[in-house]
Amino acid sequence: MKSTLDTTLIHGGLTTDSKTGAVNTPIYQTSTYAQSALGEHKGYEYSRTKNPTRDGIESLIAEIEGAKYGFAFASGMAAIGTVLSLLKSGDKILISDNVYGGTFRIIDKVFSNFNISYAIVDMRDSTLLESSITSDVKALLLETPANPLMSVTSLEKVAKIAKSKNILSIVDNTFMTPYLQNPLSFGIDIVVHSATKYLGGHSDLVAGLVALNNDELAQKIGFLQNSIGGVLAPFDSFLLIRGIKTLGLRMQRHCENAMEIASFLSTHKAVKKVYYPGLKTDIGYEIQNSQARGGGGMMSFELESGYDYRIFFKSTKLITLAESLGGVESLLCHPASMTHASIPKEIREKVGISDNLIRLSVGIEYAKDLINDLAQAIEKSKA
Numbered sequence: 202m203k204s205t206l207d208t209t210l211i212h213g214g215l216t217t218d219s220k221t222g223a224v225n226t227p228i229y230q231t232s233t234y235a236q237s238a239l240g241e242h243k244g245y246e247y248s249r250t251k252n253p254t255r256d257g258i259e260s261l262i263a264e265i266e267g268a269k270y271g272f273a274f275a276s277g278m279a280a281i282g283t284v285l286s287l288l289k290s291g292d293k294i295l296i297s298d299n300v301y302g303g304t305f306r307i308i309d310k311v312f313s314n315f316n317i318s319y320a321i322v323d324m325r326d327s328t329l330l331e332s333s334i335t336s337d338v339k340a341l342l343l344e345t346p347a348n349p350l351m352s353v354t355s356l357e358k359v360a361k362i363a364k365s366k367n368i369l370s371i372v373d374n375t376f377m378t379p380y381l382q383n384p385l386s387f388g389i390d391i392v393v394h395s396a397t398k399y400l401g402g403h404s405d406l407v408a409g410l411v412a413l414n415n416d417e418l419a420q421k422i423g424f425l426q427n428s429i430g431g432v433l434a435p436f437d438s439f440l441l442i443r444g445i446k447t448l449g450l451r452m453q454r455h456c457e458n459a460m461e462i463a464s465f466l467s468t469h470k471a472v473k474k475v476y477y478p479g480l481k482t483d484i485g486y487e488i489q490n491s492q493a494r495g496g497g498g499m500m501s502f503e504l505e506s507g508y509d510y511r512i513f514f515k516s517t518k519l520i521t522l523a524e525s526l527g528g529v530e531s532l533l534c535h536p537a538s539m540t541h542a543s544i545p546k547e548i549r550e551k552v553g554i555s556d557n558l559i560r561l562s563v564g565i566e567y568a569k570d571l572i573n574d575l576a577q578a579i580e581k582s583k584a
């Protein structure tokens with residue numbers, strides 16, 4: 202898995218300051234910049250529009266996603282909201298099954314007020330996807346692997362369909378990160394990230410990123426970023442650059458640990474099903490293997506009846522029950538009541554998010570310690 206990307210994570214972007222030679226991107230904690238005469242400045246006028254520390258992270262995400270342009274936002278949702286603002290009244294967007302709850306919410310509850318409609322489509326089914334693209338559909342948005350059932354969709358197929366129908370394709374690449382998967386290389390138009398997760402990597406900041414190649418689209422997104430103003434602050438830009446330096450090491454360990462835990466869970470008598478695309482037995486394995494450089498650190502599993510998930514969640518000692526994912530520490534989550542609570546119960550059950558489903562963000566601790574913790578919590582949850 203090691204590649205030149207490991208080097209780019211450390212040396213990419215604008216890591217040196219030409220004025221001082223500082224090895225790390227300095228934090229330019231300023232809102233404004235002196236102008237020497239009317240209309241004369243050094244390229245920076247106001248920090249919502251442009252800030253040198255934000256320039257650092259924006260050029261870095263572009264470089265590691267294989268993109269021409271990068272944009273940094275105050276959160277993943279600010280990034281997604283800004284990208285969706287490309288749509289106009291009367292437009293329709295297709296979203297894949299099981300998109301992040303907040304993404305569903307902003308489309309269902311906010312953009313619907315601006316007469317932008319949506320439909321949920323299982324994009325693994327190319328025929329269904331193609332027939333769902335009516336003349337009002339202007340964009341599609343998907344996650345792969347998708348939260349929380351880790352269902353895998355072919356990026357190449359989706360990109361091809363979107364291109365043939367002349368609509369915009371958007372991929373939320375949060376779960377894979379640019380270290381494991383680069384959607385633009387398959388012909389996807391726009392990549393979005395919640396950098397709060399693996400890219401930041403330490404559960405100590407909230408941030409969002411966008412990467413793309415198209416000049417005209419990038420100009421529109423730059424305009425929207427400045428107009429809406431949900432930009433990433435200088436200090437958080439610095440923290441994110443710092444986090445990304447170790448992304449390669451962390452993702453390698455996340456993948457190794459997840460593989461060990463998935464193997465352990467899949468042979469456990471209390472576990473009904475494991476959803477992890479790194480397992481050869483997983484339904485999405487073939488496609489995952491063809492488009493990503495690993496299974497990632499996210500998995501879900503379903504307890505057999507006879508085991509009480511509420512007791513399980515109370516019984517882990519090392520692994521914390523919390524929202525979010527992608528940090529160095531392992532976290533557990535109950536999708537039905539946490540990340541996917543904003544999705545109506547009927548839709549939730551239809552797509553397979555049962556109350557017995559447990560999502561695990563596998564951290565970079567010693568795998569055996571994690572396995573022991575899961576084993577004792579499962580044992581305690583036996584009714």
Ligand SMILES: *Cc1c(COP(=O)(O)O)cnc(C)c1O
Binds near residue numbers: 277344397
């Ligand atoms: C967390 C998350 C988001 C939202 O990002 P925030 O940084 O919390 O605003 C979007 N997509 C996915 C897949 C996420 O996990």
